[in-house]
Amino acid sequence: MLIKMPELPEVETVRKGLVHLVKGSKIQAVDVYWDNIITPATEVMQFKEQLQGQTIQDVKRRGKYLIFLFDDLAMISHLRMEGKYEVEETNTPLKKHTHVVFHLTDGRDLRYLDVRKFGRMQLVPLATAMEAGGLKNLGPEPLPDTFLLKDFIAYLATRSRPVKPLLLEQKVVVGLGNIYVDEALFEAKIHPLRPADSLTKAEAKKLRLAIIDVLGRAVEAGGTTIRTYQNALGEAGKFQVALNVYGQTGAPCPRCGTPIEKIKVAQRGTHLCPHCQKLPMKYR
DNA sequence: ATTAATCCCTGGAGGC
DNA sequence: TGCCTCCAGGGATTAA
Numbered sequence: 001m002l003i004k005m006p007e008l009p010e011v012e013t014v015r016k017g018l019v020h021l022v023k024g025s026k027i028q029a030v031d032v033y034w035d036n037i038i039t040p041a042t043e044v045m046q047f048k049e050q051l052q053g054q055t056i057q058d059v060k061r062r063g064k065y066l067i068f069l070f071d072d073l074a075m076i077s078h079l080r081m082e083g084k085y086e087v088e089e090t091n092t093p094l095k096k097h098t099h100v101v102f103h104l105t106d107g108r109d110l111r112y113l114d115v116r117k118f119g120r121m122q123l124v125p126l127a128t129a130m131e132a133g134g135l136k137n138l139g140p141e142p143l144p145d146t147f148l149l150k151d152f153i154a155y156l157a158t159r160s161r162p163v164k165p166l167l168l169e170q171k172v173v174v175g176l177g178n179i180y181v182d183e184a185l186f187e188a189k190i191h192p193l194r195p196a197d198s199l200t201k202a203e204a205k206k207l208r209l210a211i212i213d214v215l216g217r218a219v220e221a222g223g224t225t226i227r228t229y230q231n232a233l234g235e236a237g238k239f240q241v242a243l244n245v246y247g248q249t250g251a252p253c254p255r256c257g258t259p260i261e262k263i264k265v266a267q268r269g270t271h272l273c274p275h276c277q278k279l280p281m282k283y284r
Numbered sequence: 285a286t287t288a289a290t291c292c293c294t295g296g297a298g299g300c
Numbered sequence: 301t302g303c304c305t306c307c308a309g310g311g312a313t314t315a316a
Contacts, residue, residue: 036292039312064310080310081293097294116293118310134311161287168310178309266288268309 006079008142008175009218011064014085018059018066018110021087026055026105027070034099037114039122039133050123051075051102060130063138063174067129074129076122077112083119086111139173142215147173153204156196163199164192165266167211175215179246182271184210186245191279192265192272198283245271 006014030048035041054070061067068075077083086095090109094101100112100121112119124132140146155172156163166172167181176184185192187210190203199207244254248271249262258275 078310081308114293115295116309118293120311159286165287170311267290269307 006064006081006083007177007180007218008064008215009221011066011079012061012219014079015059015061015066018056018068018085022056022104022108022110023058024055025108025110027051027053027102028105029103031101031103032099033101034117036117037099037112037119037121039120047121047123062130062135063141063170064177065135067135069126069129072126074124074126074132076124076129076133076135078120078134079114080118080120081116083112083114086113137171139171142173142175142212144212147208147212149205149208152208153201156199156204159196161196162193162265163190163196163207164268164270166196168266168268173211176211178268179243180211180214180218182246183244184214186271186273186277187214189276191277191283192263192270193279193283195283245273247271 030051032038032044032048035044038044038047050073051070054072056068056070058069059066060069064078066077066079068077088109088111090103090107092109094111095113097113097115098111099114099117099119102110102112104110112121120134122133129135140148140151152172156166159166164181164185167176167184168178170176182192184207188203188207190199190207245260248260250259252258253260253273253276256273256275258273260271261274263270263272
């Protein structure tokens with residue numbers, strides 16, 4: 001099973017690679033080949049002009065977002081499904097699906113590639129960079145000290161919608177994508193369609209630990225298996241984490257042997273074990 | 285205010 | 301082989 005989309009663990013690996021390769025580099029000029037990558041797309045000119053002469057002071061991460069800190073402003077970048085960064089000598093031919101090129105003053109380019117063109121970049125003020133744009137209203141990072149059980153329980157109690165789409169909102173906690181949310185719900189033995197406010201405290205406790213565990217293990221794997229920072233940053237699919245349910249339709253559940261089922265939940269493919277993750281009749 | 289639906293995109297898979 | 305249709309999905313936006 002190849003993991004294609006950059007989840008939080010890969011974004012963190014990309015961030016480290018960017019720091020390693022382009023921190024301290026100065027932008028000479030920017031080329032944009034697909035305006036909709038830039039938010040708002042009507043301000044591509046300003047985007048190019050404002051970045052000219054700026055030095056990359058640091059690269060941060062919040063949830064699945066990257067935040068480039070420059071001298072006078074910041075850039076929020078989301079890779080969405082298939083976005084990736086590469087560093088190449090500026091005379092190297094552009095690969096297909098290259099949409100934004102940051103020409104650096106040292107003869108290299110930082111290039112953004114994205115087959116689906118779903119990724120986005122947005123310039124924001126430096127002072128409020130970590131709360132701007134899509135970073136507004138984000139939930140806590142999926143760590144024991146920031147993702148607190150009491151807050152999780154309180155949040156769940158206020159929502160009646162199914163727990164899976166709630167977790168994908170990035171509001172109760174950040175970092176879960178369609179893959180790891182299925183894995184976390186399986187680990188906690190909770191059906192994706194369970195109304196959030198129907199979870200017991202014991203279930204919330206298990207689910208919180210499962211989320212922290214699944215993403216934490218993936219971060220570790222993502223940090224160890226991407227081989228090089230030489231030029232390809234965050235080339236997707238390099239890390240392998242044992243997936244129990246995602247993409248395992250029909251395969252035996254690792255816990256009980258029941259065939260894994262695939263259903264639709266809020267327009268998303270959803271994998272689960274019908275024996276381990278039971279849904280009471282009243283919620284069907 | 286909450287929640288569901290729509291949209292953005294392309295490549296790959298499956299049908300014929 | 302080639303053409304067609306359908307599907308995948310994060311999050312912003314729009315509708316209900």
